[in-house]
Amino acid sequence: MFERFDRPVRCKDDHLFTTIWVPMASLKAVRLGTSRFQHCPVGRHWTTVVPLDPKTASPSELQEAAAVHDSRIP
């Protein structure tokens, strides 16, 4: 389950993870329309991420995204 503002996202290199996506606010990333520039915890790089659409994403993609949360990396 995702928390209130958690959204599954995909980075430019096709890494999938979950991040906090607050509408109309920028907490720790630069907003670029529907994409954001932020750190990817999977590839450990700075990249552009876009939200995954739960309607078009496959269940395995959503599962993969849910497995990694950028604020829960040890």
Ligand SMILES: [Zn+2]
């Ligand atoms: Zn990445």
